[in-house]
Amino acid sequence: MSEMLRLPAEAIYAGELAALAAGDADRRPSGWALSPKVVVTYLMGGTAADGTPVTPKYVGDRRLIETAVATLATDRALLLLGVPGTAKSWVSEHLAAAVAGDSTMVIQCTAGTDENQVRYGWNYAQLLAHGPSREALVATPMMRAMESGKLCRLEELTRMGSDVQDTLITVLSEKMMPIPELNSAVYARRGFNIIATANNRDKGVNELSSALKRRFNVVVLPLPDSAEEEVAIIVKRVGEMAQSLDLPEPRNVAEEVARVVAIFRELRAGSTEDGKVALKSPSGGLSTAEAIGVMVGGISQATFFNDGRLTPGTLAATMIGAVVKDPVQDKAVLGEYLETVLKKRRGFEDYYASLSELI
Ligand SMILES: Nc1ncnc2c1ncn2[C@@H]1O[C@H](COP(=O)(O)OP(=O)(O)OP(=O)(O)O)[C@@H](O)[C@H]1O
Ligand SMILES: [Mg+2]
Incomplete structure (x- = not known):
């Protein structure tokens, strides 16, 4: 048993992911660790090409997961919506583990989340000593995901203020993040995308602006039927x-x-x-x-x-x-x-x- 209380999905299911990758001959979107079909097998369960059993992670409608995976291969971001406890965060973690091999780039959005937590921050000691430079810049999970061509997960997107949400518009439509202080920008590598979750029951949430809504494909995760x-x-x-x-x-x-x-x-x-x-x-x-x-x-x-x-x-x-x-x-x-x-x-x-x- 691991000493860690909880490991990320890609560590817990490393064996399954490796077996699936080894037998995956399908076309992969660039930057992806697995092909879309195999990502769905990882989520819904099945067997890898070498016979390794793959446990189901999500129990429910396969088509929902197919839509979610297909969305991630386009230039639109994915928004998983649903009442609390419908496995939104769970699915988002496993999608990131299967698609990018890394589910750890997460931003927890709250009413107190500001732009610096989405874009980038500064190491003030460095900034004062040497002025603005790439070394003084503190990358956020969003920036790291862009630079490495991975998925960034935004938990409870609608909890942060609408003005902060809207900083995502440039990232999503231009696939870049300007850094005016350095007169430069970070360009997203292939494979970068965003998975956001939001629950539609809580009070005190900030509706997405229609400009932002248009850049997300919404997949609603339902409560179990029976x-x-x-x-x-x-x-x-x-x-x-x-x-x-x-x-x-x-x-x-x-x-x-x-x-x-x-x-x-x-x-x-x-x-x-x-x-x-x-x-x-x-x-x-x-x-x-x-x-x-x-x-x-x-x-x-x-x-x-x-x-x-x-x-x-x-x-x-x-x-x-x-x-x-x-x-x-x-x-x-x-x-x-x-x-x-x-x-x-x-x-x-x-x-x-x-x-x-x-x-
Ligand atoms: N359809 C399902 N298939 C597999 N696991 C499920 C399903 N529905 C719920 N769960 C389980 O419920 C637990 C809670 O899920 P999770 O935390 O992802 O919910 P959430 O939708 O993000 O809720 P919240 O809105 O409160 O953040 C997880 O352990 C998950 O495995
Ligand atoms: Mg959640």
Whole structure:
């Protein structure tokens, strides 16, 4: 096991990427580490030419990933849009790992992000001592991606101010970044492009200007269609995460995931699975990612405090944490759900008991 808490995708899946590259005879866009078809195989899973199994990274519609990969081979940038927890950052990291062999050039956009974090900054000691020079310039991940012909990832693009977002227009349309202080510019090498993520649920975001929108192709990542699909994603990711955290995986994980997902999906949809009872939805998102968090938290608790047994009792506290984001409103929503739906449902008696005890 690595000493690092978490390695980048290209390090974790180095074996898969090398096997895929070795057997990749298809045409590659210049600057790409793999051909577009093989990038899709890396994301969706399959086998490499030498028989090495490739694990699926994204579980969902293959066409979405094909569109995303095809976009990156054009002069338009890619924007992955969706509600929280739909694997936008996850897909963006794996796309960068497969296309450029490097997923580490990331800019986290916040309300406090300014132009210098997108374009370049200065080492002020150098600047004062020797004046503006290339040595005094501090390159951002964007600048390094341009210079090396790789992908730059912008996380939560719409969180930064519109004026700062618009600095991307020159980069995207002219593929260069002017440095007026040095009377020069950085020109992007072939292979450079941008993958941005944004979620369309948060408040306080800054809409993209239409000039910028036009330079992005938008791919919307949806919530999983069916409960089965969602359970499969969660079981797979929980297994991987438990392994990387060195937690033994209890035998009944799949069973409990199915029950937690059944509860989360009904609360999220605002009605019971059979459509007969209308419910109120809690204020939080209750996404797939949230369910993964609940399960991993439950496994940790089971390991250290419950002799490794994963029970509704060990999951209840984290489930309440996921559902109740607003202490007053959401508590009422959950209470009503417990009394009107879960109390009478067969197979959920232990969840009803554990949740109503804690709420
Ligand atoms: N369809 C899916 N396929 C594979 N993994 C998924 C899928 N949906 C969610 N996940 C898992 O959910 C977790 C969270 O995903 P991620 O952090 O990428 O979400 P996000 O869309 O970036 O959310 P946010 O908007 O909050 O940043 C990841 O571990 C990811 O593996
Ligand atoms: Mg994200």
